[in-house]
Amino acid sequence: xxxxxxxxxxxxxxxxxxxxxxxxxxxxxxxxxxxxxxxxxxxxxxxxxxxxxxxxxxxxxxxxxxxxxxxxxxxxxxxxxxxxxxxxxxxxxxxxxxxxxxxxxxxxxxxxxxxxxxxxxxxxxxxxxxxxxxxxxxxxxxxxxxxxxxxxxxxxxxxxxxxxxxxxxxxxxxxxxxxxxxxxxxxxxxxxxxxxxxxxxxxxxxxxxxxxxxxxxxxxxxxxxxxxxxxxxxxxxxxxxxxxxxxxxxxxxxxxxxxxxxxxxxxxxxxxxxxxxxxxxxxxxxxxxxxxxxxxxxxxxxxxxxxxxxxxxxxxxxxxxxxxxxxxxxxxxxxxxxxxxxxxxxxxxxxxxxxxxxxxxxxxxxxxxxxxxxxxxxxxxxxxxxxxxxxxxxxxxxxxxxxxxxxxxxxxxxxxxxxxxxx
Amino acid sequence: xxxxxxxxxxxxxxxxxxxxxxxxxxxxxxxxxxxxxxxxxxxxxxxxxxxxxxxxxxxxxxxxxxxxxxxxxxxxxxxxxxxxxxxxxxxxxxxxxxxxxxxxxxxxxxxxxxxxxxxxxxxxxxxxxxxxxxxxxxxxxxxxxxxxxxxxxxxxxxxxxxxxxxxxxxxxxxxxxxxxxxxxxxxxxxxxxxxxxxxxxxxxxxxxxxxxxxxxxxxxxxxxxxxxxxxxxxxxxxxxxxxxxxxxxxxxxxxxxxxxxxxxxxxxxxxxxxxxxxxxxxxxxxxxxxxxxxxxxxxxxxxxxxxxxxxxxxxxxxxxxxxxxxxxxxxxxxxxxxxxxxxxxxxxxxxxxxxxxxxxxxxxxxxxxxxxxxxxxxxxxxxxxxxxxxxxxxxxxxxxxxxxxxxxxxxxxxxxxxxxxxxxxxxxxxxxxxxxxxxxxxxxxxxxxxxxxxxxxxxxxxxxxxxxxxxxxxxxxxxxxxxxxxxxxxxxxxxxxxxxxxxxxxxxxxxxxxxxxx
Numbered sequence: 001x002x003x004x005x006x007x008x009x010x011x012x013x014x015x016x017x018x019x020x021x022x023x024x025x026x027x028x029x030x031x032x033x034x035x036x037x038x039x040x041x042x043x044x045x046x047x048x049x050x051x052x053x054x055x056x057x058x059x060x061x062x063x064x065x066x067x068x069x070x071x072x073x074x075x076x077x078x079x080x081x082x083x084x085x086x087x088x089x090x091x092x093x094x095x096x097x098x099x100x101x102x103x104x105x106x107x108x109x110x111x112x113x114x115x116x117x118x119x120x121x122x123x124x125x126x127x128x129x130x131x132x133x134x135x136x137x138x139x140x141x142x143x144x145x146x147x148x149x150x151x152x153x154x155x156x157x158x159x160x161x162x163x164x165x166x167x168x169x170x171x172x173x174x175x176x177x178x179x180x181x182x183x184x185x186x187x188x189x190x191x192x193x194x195x196x197x198x199x200x201x202x203x204x205x206x207x208x209x210x211x212x213x214x215x216x217x218x219x220x221x222x223x224x225x226x227x228x229x230x231x232x233x234x235x236x237x238x239x240x241x242x243x244x245x246x247x248x249x250x251x252x253x254x255x256x257x258x259x260x261x262x263x264x265x266x267x268x269x270x271x272x273x274x275x276x277x278x279x280x281x282x283x284x285x286x287x288x289x290x291x292x293x294x295x296x297x298x299x300x301x302x303x304x305x306x307x308x309x310x311x312x313x314x315x316x317x318x319x320x321x322x323x324x325x326x327x328x329x330x331x332x333x334x335x336x337x338x339x340x341x342x343x344x345x346x347x348x349x350x351x352x353x354x355x356x357x358x359x360x361x362x363x364x365x366x367x368x369x370x371x372x373x374x375x376x377x378x379x380x381x382x383x384x385x386x387x388x389x390x391x392x393x394x395x396x397x398x399x400x401x402x403x404x405x406x407x408x409x410x411x412x413x414x415x416x417x418x419x420x421x422x423x
Numbered sequence: 424x425x426x427x428x429x430x431x432x433x434x435x436x437x438x439x440x441x442x443x444x445x446x447x448x449x450x451x452x453x454x455x456x457x458x459x460x461x462x463x464x465x466x467x468x469x470x471x472x473x474x475x476x477x478x479x480x481x482x483x484x485x486x487x488x489x490x491x492x493x494x495x496x497x498x499x500x501x502x503x504x505x506x507x508x509x510x511x512x513x514x515x516x517x518x519x520x521x522x523x524x525x526x527x528x529x530x531x532x533x534x535x536x537x538x539x540x541x542x543x544x545x546x547x548x549x550x551x552x553x554x555x556x557x558x559x560x561x562x563x564x565x566x567x568x569x570x571x572x573x574x575x576x577x578x579x580x581x582x583x584x585x586x587x588x589x590x591x592x593x594x595x596x597x598x599x600x601x602x603x604x605x606x607x608x609x610x611x612x613x614x615x616x617x618x619x620x621x622x623x624x625x626x627x628x629x630x631x632x633x634x635x636x637x638x639x640x641x642x643x644x645x646x647x648x649x650x651x652x653x654x655x656x657x658x659x660x661x662x663x664x665x666x667x668x669x670x671x672x673x674x675x676x677x678x679x680x681x682x683x684x685x686x687x688x689x690x691x692x693x694x695x696x697x698x699x700x701x702x703x704x705x706x707x708x709x710x711x712x713x714x715x716x717x718x719x720x721x722x723x724x725x726x727x728x729x730x731x732x733x734x735x736x737x738x739x740x741x742x743x744x745x746x747x748x749x750x751x752x753x754x755x756x757x758x759x760x761x762x763x764x765x766x767x768x769x770x771x772x773x774x775x776x777x778x779x780x781x782x783x784x785x786x787x788x789x790x791x792x793x794x795x796x797x798x799x800x801x802x803x804x805x806x807x808x809x810x811x812x813x814x815x816x817x818x819x820x821x822x823x824x825x826x827x828x829x830x831x832x833x834x835x836x837x838x839x840x841x842x843x844x845x846x847x848x849x850x851x852x853x854x855x856x857x858x859x860x861x862x863x864x865x866x867x868x869x870x871x872x873x874x875x876x877x878x879x880x881x882x883x884x885x886x887x888x889x890x891x892x893x894x895x896x897x898x899x900x901x902x903x904x905x906x907x908x909x910x911x912x913x914x915x916x917x918x919x920x921x922x923x924x925x926x927x928x929x930x931x932x933x934x935x936x937x938x939x940x941x
Contacts (some may be wrong), residue, residue, distance in 0.1 A: 199815045202831060258800045265797060268786035273745060275775065275783055276798040276851070277766045335788045354666045 016380060017328060017344045024348060028355030035358050036351075039230035042223070043237055047158065047305060049350040050239035051076070051298035053343055055321035056328070057250050058294035060342040063325050064254075065287045065336030067116065067123035071130030072321060073314035075292050076299030077102050077136040081142040083300055084149050084309035094152040098300060105296025108134065109289030117284035126288075131318070139311045148308040157304025159238040170228040176226025182217040189213055230251035239301050246294075251339040263287060268335030324349055325368075327377040333368040348373070434498075435460040435625050436594060439665040441480055441492035450476045451490070456644055458594070463616060463626045467633070467642035467667050469870035472790070474629045474650040478596050482516040483509040496594075514591030517583045517867075519602060523571045530554040530567035533586045542599070550713040557585040560657040575730060577608030584615065595619065596627045600637060600754045602868055605728040605896055613639050631870065632897075633664040645670035658717055668871060679874050680903040683882040687906060688719030691872035692890055697751035699732075699914075709735045709746055717859060722881060724905030725894045726930050732914040733799045733894045734778055737861045741775040743770035755858070769798060774857035776848055778864035778894070784848050786823065787837040791829060792818035794836050794847050821850035825880060842873025849880055859890040866900065878904055898927045 028036040055072050062069045064406045083101040086092050092100060108130075115126040138197065161173040168175070196203050203209075227236040254260040265273035266280045274280050298317070328345025330337030352373060356366045395396060436458040443451040451473045458464045466474050479485050480559050481494060483503030494501045496512060503509040507514075523532045530550055539549045554567040563581040565574060571582065573606060587595055589612065597616070601609040609632075616626050617639055630636055636643060643662060645652045652670055693716040701707040709732045717723050719880050727733045738745035740753065742765030755771060759882045762768045768775075777783040785794060795818040796803050803813040818832040825846045829839060836847055845865065852860055866874045881904065885891050901908055908925050910918045910933035918933040 161799060195812055199812055200819070201815055201833070256808050256811070258804050258809060261793070261797070261800055261809060264789075265786055268788040269782070271783045272786050273797075274765060276740070277742075277764075277769045279764070279766065335786065 017153050017348065017377070019343065020377075021344055021348050021351065024351050024355065028351065028358065032355065032358040036355060037226065039234070041354065041358070042226045043230055043234055045350055045354050046240040046243075047237050048354075049346065050237070050243045051302045051305075052317060052320045052350070053243050053346045054129045054294055054298045054301070055248060055317055056324040056342040056346045057246055057339055058291035059318075059321040060325045060328065060330055061250070061254065061263055061287050062123070063322075063330045063332075064267045064334060064337045065263050066270070067284070067286060067288065068322065069112075069123060069288070069291045069295075070318050071112065071127040071134060072291065072295040072298070073167065073317035074131045074134035074138065074319060075105065075108050075295040076302065077138040077294035077309075077311075078108070078141075078299070079310040080299035080303040080313050081138050081147060081311075083153075084147040085141060087149060087153060088147060094150060094155070095117040097149075097153060098156065099184075101296045101300045102293055104295040106289060108296070109292030110285075112292060113285035113288035116288050117281045123288065138313070142175075142309060142311060144311040146308045146310045149303055153300075154304045154307055156242070157240055157301045157306070160233065160235045161238070161241070170225075171230075174224060174228040174236040177219055177236065178228070181224075182220045185216055185220065186213055213388045214259055239305070242297075242301070247339060247343055250314055254339050259283075259286070264335060300418045320349065321346075323374050327374060329381065345377075348377075427842040433460040434458070435490070435496070436481075437493075437495040438477070438481065439493045439495065441477065441490055441494075443476055443480055443485060450647045450649055451480070451854055454492075454646065454649070456651065457654065458625060458627060459600045459642070461620060461623055461625055461865075462641040463620055463628060463639050464572060465636040465643045466627060466629045466646060467636065467643055467671055468646035469671055469872060472646045472647055472671075472870075475598060476649075477646065478516060478598060478627070478629065481509070481595065482506060482514055485517075509589055513591060515587040515590055515592040515594070516596040516598065517580075517587060517598065517600065517601040521576075521579050521583055523582060525572035527559070528568045528570055528934060529563075529574070529582050531563060532571055532582055533557060533567075533589055535586075537589065553589065554585070560588060561585045562611065564619070566665065569814070575608075576603045577605070577611070580604065580608070580612060583613070584612075584619075592624060594625045594627065596629075596879075598629045599631065600628065601630060601632055605730075606898070607728065607935075609635065631868075633667050634899075636667065637662065639662055643667060647671060651824060669710070671871060679871070679899075681875065681879045681882060682778055683885075685906050686721070686886060686888075688721075689718045690718050691756050692717040693754040695752045695754070697736065697740070698749070699735060699746035700748035702745065702747050709914050710739060711913075712751075713911075713914075713916045715916060715919070717892060717908055719888045719890060720885050721902055721906050722891045724886050724901035724908035725892060725911060726898060726901050726908055727911035727934050731911045731934070733911055735914075736777060736911070737863055737892070737894060741765065741773055741861065769855055769857075772856075772858035774798075774852035774855055774860040776845075776852055776860070776862045776865060777866060779846060780844055780867075785836050785844060788835070790835050791822070791827070791832040791839075791847050795821055795832070795854060796852045798851050802854070817854060818850075821847075821854065825850055826876065840870075840873075842869040842877070845869055845877060849877070853884070855941055857889065859892065860884060861892045861894070863894045864896065865893060866897075874900075898930055901925075901930070902927065 025036060055076075059069060059072070079101045082096045082104055085095070086100050087097040112123075112126050112130055115121045116123045161171060161177075163171060163173075165172040189212075193203055193209060204212075206245065262273065262278045262283045265276070265278050266283045270280050299314060302313060306313075324346035325337060325342045326332070326345070327348055328337065328341035328343070330342065349370060352370060353366060356369065361369075434457060435458070438454065441451050441454045441456075442449070454473065456466070456477065456478055466477070468474050476485075480490050481503075483505050486504045487502035494503070496514070501509075501512065503512070503514075509516075524535065527535070527894075533554050534550050539546045539553065541549075558565065558567065558581075561581045561584050563578055563585065565578060574582075580603075584595070595616075600616075604612060615636055616628065620626065628636070628640065637657065640657055643655045643657060645655070645667065647670070655666070655670070660666075695711040695714055697710055698708060698850055699710040701709050713736060715723075725733050725736075735745050736861055739749055740762060742762055743749055744765055753762055760771045762771060762773070764797040779789065786797075789797070792814050796809075796814050800809060803810050803817060816833065821827070822829065822832050827839075827843050827846045827850070829843060836844055839847065849865075865881065866877055869877065881891055881893065890913060893904055895900065902922075902925055904924075905924050908920050908922075908930060909916050910920070910930055912934055920929060920933070
């Protein structure tokens with residue numbers, strides 16, 4: 001167990017979720033008699049959940065910044081119907097339709113960001129209003145009808161990587177992407193390790209690093225194998241590709257850029273961030289706007305996949321996205337969360353859904369189980385945080401103040417040392 | 424009911440060989456404490472010495488069984504399983520961070536969890552009558568219906584005591600009761616504790632303000648590194664501050680301020696007619712036409728009572744982060760500068776270390792390295808991408824030069840002690856390379872040793888030719904550190920004294936009177 005922990009870093013939550021995901025997959029693989037890890041099912045899983053995972057990327061940033069967005073389902077539906085109409089009635093080509101959809105998402109996001117960031121209305125209220133507003137707009141402009149979209153446009157929701165090159169029995173492009181991805185993971189980890197070592201930071205032992213890389217590369221290559229060996233005409237799905245690119249970009253932005261730092265800072269302690277020169281209003285505005293752009297994208301992918309836009313697209317998506325983010329380790333109070341964690345959280349839910357379906361469990365039981373999983377995941381986290389820290393009574397006395405972590409009684413500079421050094 | 428010690432005085436409380444361990448740390452090791460009935464007993468020690476832990480053991484926050492040793496109270500061995508049990512025995516603890524609910528009224532707070540009822544319904548008439556009595560006993564003249572958020576910290580502290588009195592307290596424990604109070608409120612509180620002593624209430628007081636302890640305590644127990652070192656009787660042993668410090672640090676501290684030879688240059692920062700309106704209340708001015716200047720290499724003190732507008736002045740200067748209708752002009756190096764946003768202020772070479780480290784100064788979720796670079800991310804990033812290597816090496820550099828005690832710069836700031844947290848905050852601002860650094864209560868809640876280090880850092884900054892403004896409620900600190908001290912009273916600067924002409928008395932006089940406004 002300790003060795004496993006070392007592999008996934010000290011972060012119990014992240015470790016727990018990856019472990020839970022693997023355990024779930026193994027469980028269903030056994031109990032569905034091997035029907036879980038088949039090319040067809042895995043492709044299906046990605047196709048059917050990529051839009052929720054895309055929403056989770058935006059949602060985790062919103063939640064890190066200390067807000068919430070309840071409107072994403074409605075925004076997705078409104079953008080979806082608008083794009084379908086624009087292409088049908090104005091004759092826009094598919095790529096212009098996509099651009100139009102992203103732009104519309106940005107405008108909606110600016111609207112919500114304006115109220116949230118600059119007027120100062122809690123995002124919960126703004127997006128609750130948005131949820132009603134844009135659902136209404138969806139049904140108003142679409143007249144509650146189903147509006148079909150063209151074959152070209154359907155590609156972004158149900159397309160696959162094309163077959164190119166010699167006939168190897170695999171989908172060559174999928175294979176190439178898989179191998180490049182595995183190679184990149186190895187190179188980047190080793191470089192990061194070398195850099196950390198050069199700085200004198202703590203690095204895990206070599207065997208830990210190697211085992212970790214072997215496991216990750218194994219998972220990537222196995223997934224590649226599954227995607228590349230599906231029935232003819234299928235391979236790595238386009239929505240999955242879009243998702244992968246977004247995860248890379250947003251993961252990088254959140255983790256490595258000034259903007260990402262500012263999002264965490266605003267969510268962690270807004271006042272402290274402002275007094276360090278962070279323009280919190282701008283950050284909040286951008287986070288809310290970004291969410292609606294991604295919601296627009298998710299809506300378009302869904303419409304493309306289901307070949308038509310309808311009045312009840314995206315109902316309940318916000319809850320799936322929010323659940324994914326919290327299972328993935330984000331804190332309700334803001335300041336904590338990761339893009340990759342939210343994807344893992346989303347996958348836990350997706351695998352659960354899919355596996356229960358394969359087992360023939362009804363929708364009623366599925367919901368009950370999903371609800372319990374969400375509760376258990378967050379309870380696990382809360383329990384971990386409270387371990388060895390403060391008793392419940394202690395918390396009650398201190399009045400549940402959010403930012404009052406107890407100071408350990410060691411680590412104090414003692415005067416003796418100061419004096420002996422000054423002397 | 425009460426046992427007697429060898430001299431025949433009644434013993435109220437005896438804690439015998441208390442040992443309390445946390446995972447990996449022995450917070451208390453064989454600590455003993457004996458408190459006589461009717462005395463004021465002070466507990467002194469550096470931050471992290473184990474004072475608060477000991478009080479938590481006593482009050483049942485750490486329940487019986489989670490420590491070893493005996494608590495003998497009123498001649499009986501006690502096994503408190505929670506706070507309620509210790510309160511039932513008459514032991515009430517008032518924490519440093521007050522446990523009052525800002526939205527509720529004084530009366531509601533006093534009776535919170537202890538409401539007088541009639542047939543299960545709260546009897547407000549009775550509550551009002553009793554809260555009037557209690558408020559009179561603590562000397563607080565406020566309407567019991569006033570919401571807590573509308574009265575100052577000093578008065579809130581009195582409400583806490585009223586709340587304790589309502590629980591028929593026999594042993595009152597005060598953890599740093601005057602840390603957030605100004606001199607006059609502190610004095611009032613100390614007088615009140617003395618008054619309670621006269622009425623037979625025993626107090627245990629934890630404080631870093633040694634002058635106050637010397638003033639009111641009968642006995643002092645000193646704790647160092649989780650061990651009880653000695654118990655001094657103030658009258659019998661002729662205890663003074665130096666004697667207490669000697670016990671706390673294990674040897675005498677020759678000077679509480681490092682030696683410093685100021686190298687003062689020309690005036691480079693000047694504020695003229697600075698006027699700030701209250702953020703909510705129309706027509707109320709928080710700063711009234713303040714004029715002041717700072718020279719290079721100079722440490723300028725700002726003295727004033729709590730609520731005089733010192734922090735507000737600093738924050739309004741620092742990118743208008745406080746107040747409305749701000750008027751006035753700021754000159755830096757002879758040129759007017761615009762400080763409309765915090766970003767502009769930082770770019771103009773200002774830094775501000777807030778008085779409220781936890782809620783305004785730090786993101787407690789962050790680690791040390793992230794905090795160190797938080798105000799100057801541009802310096803370590805290329806095209807807005809943060810360079811993790813630079814970040815690490817910058818943080819490492821400051822960890823070494825400020826001697827921050829931490830296993831690694833990747834440690835969370837929440838895990839550091841107050842003094843080390845303050846060093847991280849100082850590092851954050853030093854890394855922005857400011858010309859003028861404003862320090863608001865830089866040593867609040869920090870123990871003696873770390874204070875000495877912080878003073879050294881401040882002096883080093885001044886020696887580099889930077890201007891430093893120090894706002895402090897502790898006059899000895901201002902006198903020991905500053906080259907020049909401005910006094911503020913009700914938003915107006917009432918005077919300026921040079922290091923050699925300033926005394927506690929002369930400052931106090933200027934801080935409490937609007938003698939001249941020019």
